Amino acid sequence: MSGGIARGRLAEERKQWRKNHPHGFVAKPETQQDGSMNLLQWQCIIPGKAGTDWEGGYYPLTMHFSEEYPSKPPKCKFPADWRPAITVKQILVGIQDLFGPAYAADPAQTEGYHLFIQDTAEYKRRVRLQAKQYPATI
Structure with missing residues (x-):
């Protein structure tokens, strides 16, 4: 696909995002010099x-x-299963779902999962500290 298609799609997603996006989320293109x-x-x-402990x-x-x-x-810091129909809104809401309890069947981070299993109180303390x-900057 050419860049024109990518930029056109992103311009439309930005327009839709500005009309309707999840409360508290921010997504905006960078402003150049x-x-x-x-x-x-x-x-x-x-x-x-x-x-969740990630709240706040x-x-x-x-x-x-x-x-x-x-x-x-x-390219983001978080892995995701990708389908071309996924929008900016869906990406960010999906990433937010990772900010929940550690799941035994599919741990997103092995170290965090092991701490959650071995010392749940310490895991929660660290999550709250990170939060x-x-x-909020908005």
């Missing part, structure tokens, strides 16, 4: 899910899109 938007790089914030934290994420988007996924490192 000349004032124009770089649709291929977005600055995002994902709120910790309510009712607002976690920054940069998404780097290639000229092959939506056929190829953006405080990323207070």
